[in-house]
Amino acid sequence: MNTNSNSYTIIYASVMVVIVAFLLAFVSSALKPTQDKNVELDKKKQILAALNIRDLQDANAIESKYAEVIVADMIINAKGDTVNAGAEKDQAGFKVENKEITAENLPIYICNVEGATKYVVPMSGRGLWGGLWGYMAINDDCSTVYGAYFSHESETAGLGSPIAEQKFQDQFKDKQIFADTAATQVALTIVKKGQVKNPEYEVDGLTGATLTTKGAAAMVTDGLQQYIGFFNANK
Amino acid sequence: MSKLFSKENREVFANPLNLDNPVTVQVLGICSALAVTAQLEPALVMGLSVTVITAFANVIISLLRKTVPNRIRIIVQLVVVATLVTLVSQILKAFAYDVSVQLSVYVGLIITNCILMGRLEAFAMQNGPWESFLDGVGSGLGYAWILVAVGFVRELFGAGTLLGMRIIPESMYVENGGWYVNNGMMTMPAMAMILVGCIIWAHRAYNDRKASKQ
DSSP: OOTTSHHHHHHHHHHHHHHHHHHHHHHHHHHHHHHHHHHHHHHHHHHHHHTTOOOOOSHHHHHHHHHHHEEEEEEEOTTSOEEEOOTTSSSSGGGOOGGGOBTTBEEEEEEEETTEEEEEEEEEEEOSSSEEEEEEEEETTSSBEEEEEEEESSOOTTTTGGGGSHHHHGGGTTOBSBSSTTOOSBOOEEESTTOOSOTTTEEEOOTTOHHHHHHHHHHHHHHHHTTHHHHHHTO | OTTTTOHHHHHHHHGGGTTTOTTTTSOOSHHHHHHSOSSHHHHHHHHHHHHHHHHHHHHHHHHHTTTSOGGGHHHHHHHHHHHHHHHHHHHHHHHOHHHHHHHHHHHHHHHTOHHHHHHIIIIITTSOHHHHHHHHHHHHHHHHHHHHHHHHHHHHHHHSEETTEEOSOGGGBGGGTSSBOOOGGGGSHHHHHHHHHHHHHHHHHHHHHHHHHO
């Protein structure tokens, strides 16, 4: 057979494309439920990490710990009013993607860690190469940080990527969110490494990753600023 | 069985590890060698992924080689590689989510790796599936060991760690009263280029000497 004729080439290309398209479509739809489950599990793991509950690997352990610690995944608005009480723990605020967060659609997780109430808020921003996101757990006084978790899409390995490491995240523990008692402007931020002037609300940045540090600082400050109505109402 | 591991086949497998190394001799796959070697772990994972994908793409193209129309052969190769990479990435997302998060951008980088297209075009289009499989594994491993070597040096001197574990003790650093400072240059891609250059130099000097002795 002449494999160089026009008709053979066209038929070969068409058949190949159809086979590949069906194969990929089939695999994608067959694996979608498992993949979605993994994404949800990963989100729960991140929320728990913000509450300083790390090192859970097993899927069942994560699910049961999440069910135990999280009281509700509320949706609130910028004034602090409840939009959705989220009693089912993963149907309301949990379903809100980071890009869907607006002043009228703010997810907040009400948690109970060993008898003490904590609030976890999601945040997202931009680093040097791609997105940054994270969760911050706040004590029930609504002014000190209980724990933090951050991750990134594609920051430079070894420079910006330590934002996802516990060593960096642990620096946020016990920091003040506000500089004064008026609590109208979030003061908590990340500054260039070694230039911390106010250790109550400034955190050391990452060496050699100026833009990742700036992006993370904006994410933390702007992210918390959206919840100021809630913080003031629940002090 | 003896035919499967004949002298020629062993050479097909071993040559890319040393004498015909894809990175140091054919100078392919340099871009990803710079991108993923700031730490040892991504270098290892990338090396393994490329090995697996090259081997299987080689086998598939080798099986198809007599039917592929000459004028669109590069496109056919590209489709096979892209399909394989997409399948692997989907399966990882479903069954090894943590690994897929770590690999994130690298999976896409595999498609553009010139070693893949180079081996498909130069070897699999002319040879049988078993030889092609050996060639793919050999080329992948030849690429992987260079990556691991570069990643080892860069992580050790750039961050003082290996696979995230601390090797250079904290107490030696200037901020803790010692004298040691991490080499910031090591974390830059430029340093990877210089390291690859050094490996090429050492590798050629060694092989030239061996060749002239014979």
